Amino acid sequence: MCYFKCKGHSKIGIAAVCGFISAVLGAFFGWILFPTLVTLNVDKQTLLEEGTETFERFVNIPQPLSFKVFIFNVTNPSEVIDGGVPNVKEVGPYVYRQYRHKENLEFTDDKRYVIFRGIQKFIFDDEASAPLKESDDLVVLNVQLNSVLQEAQKQPGQLGFLNEQLKEVFGKQYASIFMTVKPSNLLFSGIPLCVDPSGIAEFICKAIKMQRPQAIKEMNDGSLRFSMFGHKNNTDDGLFEIHTGVGDITKLGLIRQWNKQKILKTWLNSKDGKTSTCNIINGTDTTVFAPHIKSNGFLYIFAADICRSVRVHFKKKVTFAGINAYRFEVKEDFLEHIGPEFGNECFCIDKIPNIPSHPNGCLYKGAMDLTTCQGGPIVITLPHMLNTAPEYQTVSGLKPDLEKHLIFADIEPNTGYPIRGAKRLQLNMFLKKINSIDVTEKLKTYLFPIVWIEEGLELNEDMQSLVHWKLTYILLLLDVVHYTMLIGGILIFTTCSIWYLIRRNQENKITPLT
Structure with missing residues (x-):
């Protein structure tokens, strides 16, 4: 009879120890090992190195x-x-x-x-x-007329000439x-400006070309375009x-x-x-x-x-x-x-x-x-x-x-x-x-x-899928493993411990035969 009791306690004890070890490993994996492995993998994957997927997406943005x-x-x-x-x-x-x-x-x-x-x-x-x-x-x-006017304002002596040449410089359609x-x-x-200017207008256009902002480009025929x-x-x-x-x-x-x-x-x-x-x-x-x-x-x-x-x-x-x-x-x-x-x-x-x-x-x-x-x-x-x-x-x-x-x-x-x-x-x-x-x-x-x-x-959906497969699903899987081992181990350890205490309590209540 003692043999069967001892054997039953031994099985419960082994299960409790296994549950405890599972919980400890779950905690270790989830809070130390997995984050470390994920960090190392992310660091490797995000480096800009030739021949890698990340570098290719960096060179040619996929959307x-x-x-x-x-x-x-x-x-x-x-x-x-x-x-x-x-x-x-x-x-x-x-x-x-x-x-x-x-x-x-x-x-x-x-x-x-x-x-x-x-x-x-x-x-x-x-x-x-x-x-x-x-x-x-x-x-x-x-914008182009207003920009030129404000630049010319820095040299007031030229404003009178510019006023008379607005239509020649900017064209009749864009002189207001x-x-x-x-x-x-x-x-x-x-929008064209300085198209075939002559006289004073030509002089003004040369000044515009010398001081033109990024938004005004010079064309092959010498005219400007804003x-x-x-x-x-x-x-x-x-x-x-x-x-x-x-x-x-x-x-x-x-x-x-x-x-x-x-x-x-x-x-x-x-x-x-x-x-x-x-x-x-x-x-x-x-x-x-x-x-x-x-x-x-x-x-x-x-x-x-x-x-x-x-x-x-x-x-x-x-x-x-x-x-x-x-x-x-x-x-x-x-x-x-x-x-x-x-x-x-x-x-x-x-x-x-x-x-x-x-x-x-x-x-x-x-x-x-x-x-x-x-x-x-x-x-x-x-x-x-x-x-x-x-x-x-x-x-x-x-x-x-x-x-x-x-x-x-x-x-x-x-x-x-x-x-x-x-x-x-x-x-x-x-x-x-x-x-x-x-x-x-x-x-x-x-x-x-x-x-x-x-x-x-x-x-877009393709890039969303890439992020999910490269990261989201992996993290989810690791979380499942982590919490399954942790919670499962805690439940097994707790259940076995409680079961062991109950069995011990029942045995202590048995009155020995005389």
Whole structure:
């Protein structure tokens, strides 16, 4: 009888020990071994090394970005020219597919850095834009004329000559403050100016060519053509040198140089010649981020089109197509907090005279002058003047919306893969009276909206599937193993322990035979 009792206790004991070991191993696997193995695998998979899947996706982004343009149609141009308050109506989106790939790739000898040019191409998406068409007629601010007038304002002696030659320089159709134009011409194809000029007009056109902004291109016949984004189509946005992650995965994607510069020369430096914070290049170009992102901080993104680094802050955890991600958003330190009290007075370039601004040259809250970046008097804000100072919210028809107009990025934290995001910016120019220019004689001063853009990404189904198979399903499987061993082991150990105690208690109650 004792034999059978001992044998029963032994089996329960063995089961309890097995359960305990299973729980311990489950805890070890789930909280130590599996995370370590996943981290090592992610680090290996995300390195930018030739011949890898990751590098191929880096070179040829496997899906186009969405480039949406919203144009501000002016509904009362004659009233504005006579001194009235402008009224605008947003028309859009005009949707373009933005294809990106990298060319002229070259690694440094130690493989820690890769040098490349990022080529972008825009193709109009008829289906996504419908019922809107590139052939629509819209009335918009005459950006090329306004830009030339404001540049000429720096040399007042030339304004009288320019006033008499506006039709010769810009053409009869485009010689007023507002113009009727098709989106295709405004955005990419271009609007002609300086076509066969003669006399004084030829002299003026030569001056324009010497000081022309990026948005004005010289054609083969010597004429000029203006467009908002034509200079970005089928071209690159500079020569980048970024970290490959070799030697330090935390530096993956960080920009070392842009156009062979480690610091910019765009913004003001301190009076003693030291490099200002505004000219420091921080962050990535958004195509790749380092893995193992934390939820308690911020990331830097370098935006070449505005010549500055932007800090995005962790906002919340989100889920997109079953993929867990961290959402990062811009905060007040992007456009609202600019000035000496915020340590970035270097952005206050004071290049546009006679406009509403602080005495030190800083624009009011929410606006930033890109003259030294773009070569023309462009001012950026968030769409519909979101969070700008009241002095700039004077155009009628604007409807700022935090959800629709904020900049954000959703990033898968383990791998650093961008899952979804939207860069939203509005391009504006100051509309104002310029002495000696008849078409501006009655104008009041406004920060005038031209267009706002949304450059966005949402992983398509193929890329969603890739992330799921490469990461989500693996993590799920490891979690199943982890918690099955842990919970199963605890249940077995607890059950056996309780059963053992019950059996012992029953045996102790048995009265021995005499």
